[in-house]
Amino acid sequence: MENTWIYRGQEPIKIKKYLQTLGMGHRMFNDIKNGAGEFQVDHRTVRPTTKILPNQPLTIKVVPEFPNPDVQPSHGTLEIVYEDANWLVVNKPAGLASIPGPTTGDDTLLNRVTGYLMDQDSPDQRPHLITRLDRFTSGLLLTAKHQVAVSMISQQVQQHRMVKEYQAIVEGGLEHDHGIIEEPIARVAGQAQREVSADGQFARTEYWVEERGDDWTLVRVRLHTGRTHQIRVHFSYLGHPLLGDHLYGGQTAQFDHQLLCASHIAFDDPFTLQHRDFTIELPAMFAQAMV
16 A cells, blocks of 8 residues: 655654644554555655655555455445545445444445455455444445555544534424434443433434424434444434334334434545545435325
8 A cells, every 4th residue: 555645834844743644643653664664755765753845745655454354255236435545435225234243244334345345456455444334324434445544534533523414314393403412322231222321421413404294304413422323312312213213212114224324424535635525315215204
C-alpha cells in the first residue's frame, strides 16, 4: 500500500507531526518506523525524524495485509456506492450481518468484501469495517481497505466527527418535530436486548420529523454516540418503537424487521483532504409503510 501527500504548510515539519495532523495514530506511525513500511520524501527513503519542507511530497509505503484466516471469502452481491484505493462504501441489505458470529455463517458483509478484494487482486485483502449495522438494519457502511486507512480515520470516529444519519419509521406521532434523547443504555443480563438504565453508558440521539402519517412518523436520526441498538432502544423508551422491531415492541404484522436505514454518511478523507458525503434512497418497504 502506498499513499502520497504534498505538504502545503509554510514551515518545515517533522514527518510524525504532519501525519498526526492528517489523523495517523501513534501506533501506526511506530509500526511503519519499526519495519512495517517506510517513509519517503521526494521519492527518497528517509528516517522518521526527517523534516518535510513546504511543497515536498511525503510518501508512506506499508507492507500489505493478507486475508484473515478466520474470515472465509464469500462472493455474494455487493452494492458498491463508492470505491477508491482506500475506501469502500457499500449499501448493506437488511438481513445480512456485518461480521461473522455464532449464528451468521460465512456470508456476512465482511466475508463478501474479503471475497471482493481477493477477486480484484487487491494488494491488501483484510478489510476493516469502520461502521457496522445490525443484521436487519440496511444502509451505508464504510470499510477501510487497509490498516493505514483505519488509523487515519480513527480520530473522526472516536470524536464523533463522522456524520452518520439514519431514517426510521416509528409508531405513532411524536410530539415534537425535533428532539434530543439523552438516556443511558445498558445490556439486559443474559439477553440480546439493551435498555435505558441509570447504570448504562451515556447515549445521545438527535432526531427530526420528516413526515407524519395517521399512525406513524418518518424520522431522520443522527447518532452522537454509538451504543448497540441505540436508535431502537431510545425510541422504544419514548413509547414509539420502530415499526417491525420485534425486539423492542414494534408491530410486526406487516414487517418482520425494523424499518431502519443508514441513509447518510459523511467524513473528511485524510488521503485526498476532501469531504466525502454519501446519501442513498430508502428501501421500498419504507414506501409500503407510508400509505
